Amino acid sequence: xxxxxxxxxxxxxxxxxxxxxxxxxxxxxxxxxxxxxxxxxxxxxxxxxxxxxxxxxxxxxxxxxxxxxxxxxxxxxxxxxxxxxxxxxxxxxxxxxxxxxxxxxxxxxxxxxxxxxxxxxxxxxxxxxxxxxxxxxxxxxxxxxxxxxxxxxxxxxxxxxxxxxxxxxxxxxxxxxxxxxxxxxxxxxxxxxxxxxxxxxxxx
Ligand code: HEC
Ligand code: HEC
Numbered sequence: 001x002x003x004x005x006x007x008x009x010x011x012x013x014x015x016x017x018x019x020x021x022x023x024x025x026x027x028x029x030x031x032x033x034x035x036x037x038x039x040x041x042x043x044x045x046x047x048x049x050x051x052x053x054x055x056x057x058x059x060x061x062x063x064x065x066x067x068x069x070x071x072x073x074x075x076x077x078x079x080x081x082x083x084x085x086x087x088x089x090x091x092x093x094x095x096x097x098x099x100x101x102x103x104x105x106x107x108x109x110x111x112x113x114x115x116x117x118x119x120x121x122x123x124x125x126x127x128x129x130x131x132x133x134x135x136x137x138x139x140x141x142x143x144x145x146x147x148x149x150x151x152x153x154x155x156x157x158x159x160x161x162x163x164x165x166x167x168x169x170x171x172x173x174x175x176x177x178x179x180x181x182x183x184x185x186x187x188x189x190x191x192x193x194x195x196x197x198x199x200x201x202x203x204x
Contacts, residue, residue, distance in 0.1 A: 057188055057190070058128065058186060058187035058188050059128060059130035059131070059187060059188060059189045059190070060080040060082035060083055060123075060126065060128060060130060060131045060134075060187045060189070061080060061081075061082050061121060061126065061128065061131070061187055062080065062185065062186050062187040063078050063080055063081075063185075065114075065117045067110060067113055067114060067117075068081075068114050068117050068118075071106060071110060071114060072104075072114065075102065075104070076175060076176070077175075077176065077177050077178045077184060077185070078185075079147060079177070080121075080131075080187055081117065081118045081119075081120075081121035081122050081123075081126075082121060082122065082123050082126040082128065082131035082134065082187075083123060083131070083134050083147045084122065084123055084134060084145060084147055084150070085122055085123045085124040085134070085135045085136075086118075086119050086122040086124055086125070087145075088122075088138065088145035089115070089118040089119060089122055090115075090119070091144060091145055092144060092145065093111060093114070093115045093118065095144065096111065099144070100144060122135075123135035130189070133152040134147065134150055134152055134153070136150060136151055136152060138150050138151070146175075147175075148173075148174040148175055153174075156191075157174060160196075160202075164196050164199050168196070168197065168198060168199070170197035170198055171196070171197060177189070179196075179197055180194050180195065180196050180197070180202075181193070181194060182194075182195055
Protein backbone atom coordinates (compact mmCIF):
# COMPACT_ATOMS: atom_id res chain seq x y z
CA UNK A 1 0.00 0.00 0.00
CA UNK A 2 2.69 2.48 1.09
CA UNK A 3 4.77 1.58 -1.95
CA UNK A 4 1.84 2.28 -4.28
CA UNK A 5 1.29 5.65 -2.65
CA UNK A 6 4.93 6.60 -3.14
CA UNK A 7 4.84 5.45 -6.77
CA UNK A 8 1.68 7.45 -7.42
CA UNK A 9 3.15 10.51 -5.71
CA UNK A 10 6.37 10.22 -7.73
CA UNK A 11 4.57 9.77 -11.01
CA UNK A 12 2.36 12.76 -10.32
CA UNK A 13 5.41 14.82 -9.39
CA UNK A 14 7.18 13.80 -12.58
CA UNK A 15 4.08 14.49 -14.69
CA UNK A 16 3.82 17.90 -13.07
CA UNK A 17 7.48 18.74 -13.74
CA UNK A 18 7.31 17.47 -17.32
CA UNK A 19 4.32 19.64 -18.03
CA UNK A 20 5.99 22.59 -16.27
CA UNK A 21 9.10 22.23 -18.46
CA UNK A 22 6.91 21.87 -21.55
CA UNK A 23 4.92 24.96 -20.94
CA UNK A 24 8.18 26.80 -20.21
CA UNK A 25 9.79 25.67 -23.45
CA UNK A 26 6.66 26.51 -25.35
CA UNK A 27 5.65 22.96 -26.32
CA UNK A 28 2.22 23.02 -27.92
CA UNK A 29 -0.95 23.33 -25.88
CA UNK A 30 -2.13 19.96 -27.12
CA UNK A 31 0.74 18.14 -25.42
CA UNK A 32 0.00 19.91 -22.21
CA UNK A 33 -3.62 19.01 -22.45
CA UNK A 34 -2.71 15.40 -22.94
CA UNK A 35 -0.61 15.37 -19.77
CA UNK A 36 -3.35 17.14 -17.92
CA UNK A 37 -5.80 14.46 -19.02
CA UNK A 38 -3.45 11.67 -18.03
CA UNK A 39 -2.88 13.20 -14.64
CA UNK A 40 -6.59 13.59 -14.09
CA UNK A 41 -7.50 10.05 -15.05
CA UNK A 42 -4.70 8.61 -12.94
CA UNK A 43 -5.62 10.72 -9.97
CA UNK A 44 -9.21 9.67 -10.42
CA UNK A 45 -8.30 6.05 -10.58
CA UNK A 46 -6.54 6.26 -7.23
CA UNK A 47 -9.20 8.45 -5.75
CA UNK A 48 -6.79 11.36 -5.33
CA UNK A 49 -8.99 13.87 -7.01
CA UNK A 50 -11.29 16.43 -5.35
CA UNK A 51 -11.00 15.06 -1.85
CA UNK A 52 -11.77 11.59 -3.15
CA UNK A 53 -8.54 10.40 -1.57
CA UNK A 54 -10.04 10.18 1.86
CA UNK A 55 -13.29 8.73 0.60
CA UNK A 56 -11.47 5.94 -1.21
CA UNK A 57 -9.85 4.91 2.07
CA UNK A 58 -13.11 5.05 3.97
CA UNK A 59 -14.64 1.83 5.26
CA UNK A 60 -18.12 3.31 5.32
CA UNK A 61 -19.47 6.48 3.69
CA UNK A 62 -19.10 9.51 5.97
CA UNK A 63 -22.29 11.28 7.14
CA UNK A 64 -23.25 14.18 4.87
CA UNK A 65 -26.77 14.84 6.10
CA UNK A 66 -26.95 17.91 8.35
CA UNK A 67 -30.26 16.95 9.99
CA UNK A 68 -28.88 13.54 10.86
CA UNK A 69 -25.65 15.02 12.22
CA UNK A 70 -27.43 17.44 14.51
CA UNK A 71 -30.27 15.17 15.69
CA UNK A 72 -28.45 11.86 15.96
CA UNK A 73 -25.00 13.18 16.79
CA UNK A 74 -25.91 15.04 19.94
CA UNK A 75 -25.83 12.34 22.63
CA UNK A 76 -23.27 10.14 20.90
CA UNK A 77 -21.16 9.81 17.76
CA UNK A 78 -23.33 10.09 14.63
CA UNK A 79 -23.06 6.45 13.51
CA UNK A 80 -22.83 6.15 9.73
CA UNK A 81 -25.93 4.58 8.10
CA UNK A 82 -23.59 2.01 6.53
CA UNK A 83 -22.97 0.43 9.94
CA UNK A 84 -26.37 -1.32 10.15
CA UNK A 85 -28.78 -2.93 7.70
CA UNK A 86 -32.14 -1.36 6.79
CA UNK A 87 -34.18 -3.63 9.05
CA UNK A 88 -32.17 -2.55 12.09
CA UNK A 89 -32.50 1.18 11.30
CA UNK A 90 -36.24 0.72 10.80
CA UNK A 91 -36.58 -0.77 14.27
CA UNK A 92 -34.49 1.98 15.82
CA UNK A 93 -36.56 4.70 14.11
CA UNK A 94 -39.82 3.03 15.23
CA UNK A 95 -38.96 3.30 18.91
CA UNK A 96 -37.18 6.60 19.42
CA UNK A 97 -39.17 7.23 22.60
CA UNK A 98 -37.56 4.15 24.13
CA UNK A 99 -34.08 4.50 22.75
CA UNK A 100 -31.64 2.32 24.74
CA UNK A 101 -33.06 3.70 27.97
CA UNK A 102 -33.26 7.27 26.67
CA UNK A 103 -35.94 9.37 24.95
CA UNK A 104 -34.73 10.42 21.51
CA UNK A 105 -38.13 11.41 20.06
CA UNK A 106 -38.26 13.71 17.04
CA UNK A 107 -41.06 15.50 15.27
CA UNK A 108 -42.60 13.57 12.39
CA UNK A 109 -41.02 15.56 9.58
CA UNK A 110 -37.52 15.22 10.94
CA UNK A 111 -38.01 11.54 11.78
CA UNK A 112 -39.22 10.81 8.25
CA UNK A 113 -36.28 12.65 6.73
CA UNK A 114 -33.74 10.83 8.89
CA UNK A 115 -35.41 7.48 8.33
CA UNK A 116 -35.18 7.94 4.56
CA UNK A 117 -31.52 8.95 4.81
CA UNK A 118 -30.69 5.89 6.93
CA UNK A 119 -32.55 3.43 4.71
CA UNK A 120 -31.06 4.84 1.49
CA UNK A 121 -27.53 4.46 2.83
CA UNK A 122 -27.86 1.36 5.03
CA UNK A 123 -25.20 -1.36 5.08
CA UNK A 124 -27.20 -3.71 2.85
CA UNK A 125 -27.34 -1.00 0.18
CA UNK A 126 -23.78 0.25 0.56
CA UNK A 127 -21.11 0.05 -2.11
CA UNK A 128 -18.12 -0.24 0.23
CA UNK A 129 -17.19 -3.77 1.25
CA UNK A 130 -16.60 -3.01 4.92
CA UNK A 131 -20.11 -1.67 5.10
CA UNK A 132 -21.52 -4.82 3.61
CA UNK A 133 -19.87 -6.81 6.39
CA UNK A 134 -22.11 -4.94 8.85
CA UNK A 135 -25.18 -5.94 6.87
CA UNK A 136 -25.45 -9.48 8.20
CA UNK A 137 -28.72 -10.22 9.90
CA UNK A 138 -28.52 -9.91 13.66
CA UNK A 139 -30.79 -11.58 16.20
CA UNK A 140 -31.49 -9.32 19.14
CA UNK A 141 -34.89 -10.60 20.27
CA UNK A 142 -36.81 -7.79 21.94
CA UNK A 143 -33.76 -5.62 22.44
CA UNK A 144 -32.92 -2.88 19.95
CA UNK A 145 -30.27 -3.79 17.40
CA UNK A 146 -26.75 -2.57 17.99
CA UNK A 147 -23.75 -2.10 15.74
CA UNK A 148 -21.70 -3.43 18.64
CA UNK A 149 -23.79 -6.63 18.58
CA UNK A 150 -23.23 -7.52 14.95
CA UNK A 151 -21.12 -10.61 14.29
CA UNK A 152 -18.69 -8.56 12.28
CA UNK A 153 -18.20 -6.03 15.07
CA UNK A 154 -17.61 -8.76 17.64
CA UNK A 155 -15.18 -10.56 15.40
CA UNK A 156 -13.13 -7.39 15.01
CA UNK A 157 -13.11 -6.46 18.71
CA UNK A 158 -13.03 -9.68 20.74
CA UNK A 159 -9.30 -9.39 21.42
CA UNK A 160 -9.62 -6.08 23.24
CA UNK A 161 -9.63 -6.59 27.02
CA UNK A 162 -12.46 -5.11 29.12
CA UNK A 163 -10.08 -2.93 31.11
CA UNK A 164 -9.38 -0.94 27.92
CA UNK A 165 -13.10 -0.33 27.36
CA UNK A 166 -15.65 -0.55 30.21
CA UNK A 167 -12.82 -0.21 32.73
CA UNK A 168 -11.40 2.82 30.93
CA UNK A 169 -13.02 6.14 31.93
CA UNK A 170 -11.97 7.71 28.62
CA UNK A 171 -13.85 5.04 26.62
CA UNK A 172 -16.61 3.56 28.79
CA UNK A 173 -18.28 1.49 26.09
CA UNK A 174 -17.68 0.08 22.63
CA UNK A 175 -20.45 2.37 21.41
CA UNK A 176 -17.96 5.29 21.55
CA UNK A 177 -16.30 4.45 18.23
CA UNK A 178 -14.51 7.79 17.98
CA UNK A 179 -12.72 7.31 21.33
CA UNK A 180 -10.42 4.74 19.70
CA UNK A 181 -10.99 5.32 15.99
CA UNK A 182 -9.78 8.91 15.72
CA UNK A 183 -10.95 9.21 12.09
CA UNK A 184 -14.34 7.57 12.66
CA UNK A 185 -16.20 10.71 11.52
CA UNK A 186 -14.58 10.39 8.08
CA UNK A 187 -15.71 6.77 7.85
CA UNK A 188 -12.17 5.46 8.32
CA UNK A 189 -11.91 2.58 10.84
CA UNK A 190 -8.58 1.23 9.69
CA UNK A 191 -7.08 -0.96 12.40
CA UNK A 192 -3.69 0.70 11.92
CA UNK A 193 -5.07 4.05 12.99
CA UNK A 194 -6.56 2.90 16.28
CA UNK A 195 -5.36 4.67 19.43
CA UNK A 196 -6.94 3.48 22.69
CA UNK A 197 -6.95 6.35 25.21
CA UNK A 198 -4.50 5.77 28.06
CA UNK A 199 -3.21 2.65 26.29
CA UNK A 200 -1.79 3.90 23.00
CA UNK A 201 -1.60 2.67 19.46
CA UNK A 202 -3.13 -0.74 18.88
CA UNK A 203 -0.57 -3.21 17.60
CA UNK A 204 -1.62 -6.83 17.34
C1 HEC B 1 -31.18 11.77 24.02
C2 HEC B 1 -29.92 11.17 23.63
C3 HEC B 1 -29.89 10.38 22.31
C4 HEC B 1 -30.27 10.83 21.06
C5 HEC B 1 -30.86 12.18 20.67
C6 HEC B 1 -29.98 9.71 20.17
N1 HEC B 1 -29.43 8.67 20.85
FE1 HEC B 1 -28.81 6.91 20.03
N2 HEC B 1 -28.27 6.25 21.89
C7 HEC B 1 -28.41 6.94 23.06
C8 HEC B 1 -27.93 6.13 24.16
C9 HEC B 1 -27.90 6.53 25.63
C10 HEC B 1 -27.46 4.92 23.60
C11 HEC B 1 -26.82 3.74 24.32
C12 HEC B 1 -25.32 3.98 24.37
C13 HEC B 1 -24.54 2.92 25.11
O1 HEC B 1 -25.04 1.82 25.33
O2 HEC B 1 -23.37 3.20 25.45
C14 HEC B 1 -27.69 5.03 22.16
C15 HEC B 1 -27.35 4.04 21.25
C16 HEC B 1 -27.56 4.11 19.89
C17 HEC B 1 -27.20 3.07 18.95
C18 HEC B 1 -26.53 1.74 19.28
C19 HEC B 1 -25.02 1.88 19.32
C20 HEC B 1 -24.35 0.55 19.60
O3 HEC B 1 -24.05 0.26 20.76
O4 HEC B 1 -24.13 -0.20 18.65
C21 HEC B 1 -27.60 3.49 17.72
C22 HEC B 1 -27.44 2.75 16.41
C23 HEC B 1 -28.21 4.80 17.88
N3 HEC B 1 -28.15 5.16 19.22
C24 HEC B 1 -28.74 5.55 16.86
C25 HEC B 1 -29.35 6.79 17.03
C26 HEC B 1 -30.04 7.52 15.98
C27 HEC B 1 -30.24 7.02 14.56
C28 HEC B 1 -30.46 8.70 16.53
C29 HEC B 1 -31.26 9.80 15.86
C30 HEC B 1 -32.57 9.45 15.35
C31 HEC B 1 -30.05 8.71 17.92
N4 HEC B 1 -29.38 7.54 18.19
C32 HEC B 1 -30.28 9.75 18.81
C33 HEC B 1 -28.91 8.23 23.19
C34 HEC B 1 -29.37 9.02 22.17
C1 HEC C 1 -11.79 0.47 22.82
C2 HEC C 1 -11.47 0.98 21.53
C3 HEC C 1 -12.43 0.77 20.37
C4 HEC C 1 -13.73 1.21 20.25
C5 HEC C 1 -14.53 1.99 21.27
C6 HEC C 1 -14.19 0.78 18.95
N1 HEC C 1 -13.20 0.11 18.30
FE1 HEC C 1 -13.27 -0.63 16.39
N2 HEC C 1 -11.42 -1.42 16.62
C7 HEC C 1 -10.60 -1.25 17.74
C8 HEC C 1 -9.36 -2.01 17.54
C9 HEC C 1 -8.20 -2.12 18.53
C10 HEC C 1 -9.46 -2.63 16.27
C11 HEC C 1 -8.43 -3.55 15.60
C12 HEC C 1 -8.66 -4.95 16.09
C13 HEC C 1 -7.69 -5.94 15.51
O1 HEC C 1 -7.56 -5.99 14.30
O2 HEC C 1 -7.07 -6.66 16.27
C14 HEC C 1 -10.76 -2.24 15.73
C15 HEC C 1 -11.23 -2.61 14.47
C16 HEC C 1 -12.39 -2.11 13.86
C17 HEC C 1 -12.78 -2.38 12.50
C18 HEC C 1 -12.01 -3.20 11.48
C19 HEC C 1 -10.95 -2.30 10.85
C20 HEC C 1 -9.95 -3.03 10.04
O3 HEC C 1 -9.09 -2.34 9.44
O4 HEC C 1 -9.99 -4.25 9.96
C21 HEC C 1 -13.95 -1.69 12.30
C22 HEC C 1 -14.74 -1.62 11.00
C23 HEC C 1 -14.31 -1.05 13.54
N3 HEC C 1 -13.33 -1.33 14.47
C24 HEC C 1 -15.44 -0.29 13.75
C25 HEC C 1 -15.83 0.24 14.98
C26 HEC C 1 -17.10 0.92 15.20
C27 HEC C 1 -18.15 1.16 14.15
C28 HEC C 1 -17.12 1.27 16.52
C29 HEC C 1 -18.23 1.92 17.30
C30 HEC C 1 -19.57 1.32 17.18
C31 HEC C 1 -15.84 0.84 17.11
N4 HEC C 1 -15.11 0.20 16.14
C32 HEC C 1 -15.47 1.04 18.44
C33 HEC C 1 -10.89 -0.50 18.86
C34 HEC C 1 -12.10 0.08 19.14
